[in-house]
Amino acid sequence: xxxxxxxxxxxxxxxxxxxxxxxxxxxxxxxxxxxxxxxxxxxxxxxxxxxxxxxxxxxxxxxxxxxxxxxxxxxxxxxxxxxxxxxxxxxxxxxxxxxxxxxxxxxxxxxxxxxxxxxxxxxxxxxxxxxxxxxxxxxxxxxxxxxxxxxxxxxxxxxxxxxxxxxxxxxxxxxxxxxxxxxxxxxxxxxxxxxxxxxxxxxxxxxxxxxxxxxxxxxxxxxxxxxxxxxxxxxxxxxxxxxxxxxxxxxxxxxxxxxxxxxxxxxxxxxxxxxxxxxxxxxx
Amino acid sequence: xxxxxxxxxxxxxxxxxxxxxxxxxxxxxxxxxxxxxxxxxxxxxxxxxxxxxxxxxxxxxxxxxxxxxxxxxxxxxxxxxxxxxxxxxxxxxxxxxxxxxxxxxxxxxxxxxxxxxxxxxxxxxxxxxxxxxxxxxxxxxxxxxxxxxxxxxxxxxxxxxxxxxxxxxxxxxxxxxxxxxxxxxxxxxxxxxxxxxxxxxxxxxxxxxxxxxxxxxxxxxxxxxxxxxxxxxxxxxxxxxxxxxxxxxxxxxxxxxxxxxxxxxxxxxxxxxxxxxxxxxxxxxxxxxxxxxxxxxxxxxxxxxxxxxxxxxxxxxxxxxxxxxxxxxxxx
Numbered sequence: 001x002x003x004x005x006x007x008x009x010x011x012x013x014x015x016x017x018x019x020x021x022x023x024x025x026x027x028x029x030x031x032x033x034x035x036x037x038x039x040x041x042x043x044x045x046x047x048x049x050x051x052x053x054x055x056x057x058x059x060x061x062x063x064x065x066x067x068x069x070x071x072x073x074x075x076x077x078x079x080x081x082x083x084x085x086x087x088x089x090x091x092x093x094x095x096x097x098x099x100x101x102x103x104x105x106x107x108x109x110x111x112x113x114x115x116x117x118x119x120x121x122x123x124x125x126x127x128x129x130x131x132x133x134x135x136x137x138x139x140x141x142x143x144x145x146x147x148x149x150x151x152x153x154x155x156x157x158x159x160x161x162x163x164x165x166x167x168x169x170x171x172x173x174x175x176x177x178x179x180x181x182x183x184x185x186x187x188x189x190x191x192x193x194x195x196x197x198x199x200x201x202x203x204x205x206x207x208x209x210x211x212x213x214x215x216x217x218x219x220x221x222x223x224x225x226x227x228x229x230x231x232x233x234x235x236x237x238x239x240x241x242x243x244x245x246x247x248x249x250x251x252x253x254x255x256x257x258x259x260x261x262x263x264x265x266x267x268x269x270x271x272x273x274x275x276x277x278x279x280x281x282x283x284x
Numbered sequence: 285x286x287x288x289x290x291x292x293x294x295x296x297x298x299x300x301x302x303x304x305x306x307x308x309x310x311x312x313x314x315x316x317x318x319x320x321x322x323x324x325x326x327x328x329x330x331x332x333x334x335x336x337x338x339x340x341x342x343x344x345x346x347x348x349x350x351x352x353x354x355x356x357x358x359x360x361x362x363x364x365x366x367x368x369x370x371x372x373x374x375x376x377x378x379x380x381x382x383x384x385x386x387x388x389x390x391x392x393x394x395x396x397x398x399x400x401x402x403x404x405x406x407x408x409x410x411x412x413x414x415x416x417x418x419x420x421x422x423x424x425x426x427x428x429x430x431x432x433x434x435x436x437x438x439x440x441x442x443x444x445x446x447x448x449x450x451x452x453x454x455x456x457x458x459x460x461x462x463x464x465x466x467x468x469x470x471x472x473x474x475x476x477x478x479x480x481x482x483x484x485x486x487x488x489x490x491x492x493x494x495x496x497x498x499x500x501x502x503x504x505x506x507x508x509x510x511x512x513x514x515x516x517x518x519x520x521x522x523x524x525x526x527x528x529x530x531x532x533x534x535x536x537x538x539x540x541x542x543x544x545x546x547x548x549x550x551x552x553x554x555x556x557x558x559x560x561x562x563x564x565x566x567x568x569x570x571x572x573x574x575x576x577x578x579x580x581x582x583x584x585x586x587x588x589x590x591x592x593x594x595x596x597x598x599x600x601x602x603x604x605x606x607x608x609x610x611x612x613x614x615x616x
Contacts, residue, residue, distance in 0.1 A: 038530075098533060101534070108578070109571040117570070218525070218527060264407055264411055271400060
């Protein structure tokens with residue numbers, strides 16, 4: 001096989017890890033609270049700025065800056081739920097989706113106000129590794145590894161702990177669980193916190209690879225929604241598979257065509273798949 | 285209904301005055317008025333679908349087709365926009381039907397419909413960027429200028445363009461009126477309530493959905509074309525993609541998507557607010573205006589889901605007579 005094609009496939013695999021992490025948070029929130037956070041990528045953007053600010057301006061150690069950014073995103077996740085979602089939990093789902101869309105504008109503009117529209121980066125250059133002629137960026141490798149660890153951690157939490165079981169139970173049937181005495185409100189806040197935290201984790205991985213600017217959310221937000229819907233909204237395993245399918249289409253497509261054309265290919269694939277199977281790969 | 289009629293009559297005269305006033309004011313106000321008229325058309329077009337729970341987050345796709353096709357035809361083949369715009373509208377409708385036909389057949393609704401349309405908007409954005417050899421990519425493009433010309437629909441005189449924009453706006457309102465009075469409204473309201481029940485009652489769901497989709501997307505393309513002809517500059521982010529698609533949705537909701545003049549009020553409100561905040565903050569705080577705008581949007585959706593016009597009409601009707609029948613709630 002062509003060595004460049006192999007390189008594209010491997011890079012696609014690495015990209016898939018980060019996409020999978022992003023889709024996990026969004027799917028968790030949708031599965032439990034039944035809300036699509038259109039502003040999810042903007043929460044990631046905010047956390048990217050947090051890492052940038054703490055590391056590059058305040059000269060915190062990178063690891064500490066990342067931990068703080070994850071904490072920041074966790075709090076932001078809770079705030080999104082308490083301030084925006086909670087007052088309209090009873091109204092139509094599309095209104096909840098649109099309210100978080102308003103938040104998208106708000107966060108974007110606030111970032112512009114605070115940081116300007118310049119592209120910022122950490123100024124860290126991680127080495128590029130070479131394996132028998134194949135070049136792989138070290139930052140992507142880290143991102144892939146951490147994303148997988150995050151996914152496994154979330155899986156263990158949901159499968160093995162008491163709270164995780166409660167979250168899954170609410171996702172299955174919120175009315176009955178309420179009657180059985182599960183603390184629905186607490187679970188919602190916990191879910192939003194975890195969703196925010198996952199966004200923060202993704203932000204730490206993305207900020208190593210990309211410059212941060214107020215509109216960066218628009219570049220990977222739509223792809224994240226696509227991954228979630230393709231896997232079946234709320235279905236985390238489906239989203240996980242879809243993340244790798246989509247990233248392969250983009251990576252391998254990018255080998256044959258210009259990168260925008262590869263993304264068009266991914267979006268067209270998405271639209272066609274949804275029209276054939278609206279419930280997604282693994283949706284009910 | 286006589287109260288409502290009084291209200292309408294009381295509104296029409298001031299409205300007519302406001303619509304005509306820019307002709308007597310400076311170019312600056314004409315500039316705002318042209319934008320309000322064009323975006324009113326686009327928001328009205330969006331609300332034609334939105335009011336029936338067909339929440340599209342991808343109308344930027346049709347705006348983009350409407351903006352780029354006539355300009356590409358003009359620049360490369362010298363085709364007049366008078367021909368280019370209908371072609372763009374037809375292509376836009378075709379694109380909408382290619383996606384709309386299977387999604388209506390598969391009964392794709394709610395979140396899925398919203399996210400499919402979001403993807404469609406992104407596809408058009410990426411196609412425009414990818415075809416940078418002819419579209420200029422992210423840098424944008426300009427139509428070849430020929431000075432003032434009706435043939436090229438290039439009217440540097442803002443008063444003249446305002447006439448064109450007003451005609452387009454009235455076309456949008458006429459389309460709304462046509463839908464409001466027609467069987468299609470009853471059919472689609474039934475579909476929005478309960479698709480299966482409507483089908484069982486004899487509504488041709490697929491056909492009615494496609495009709496409103498075609499009307500909505502065709503008019504959106506018209507709005508996009510006029511906006512490009514007015515600005516004489518096209519850029520992918522301003523004409524398609526997620527950002528502008530969401531702006532369309534928000535403005536229509538802010539004004540009120542269940543009333544004929546709601547989207548128009550939404551256009552006036554958002555454009556004047558943005559402009560007012562821009563003047564207020566100047567260039568000192570880039571982003572401050574939009575931050576406030578974003579916060580207002582969230583509050584609108586939480587506290588006034590029926591928008592300015594819908595809420596005003598409710599307040600107007602409340603003290604007189606029995607409460608109005610339950611309004612169709614915006615939807616899943």
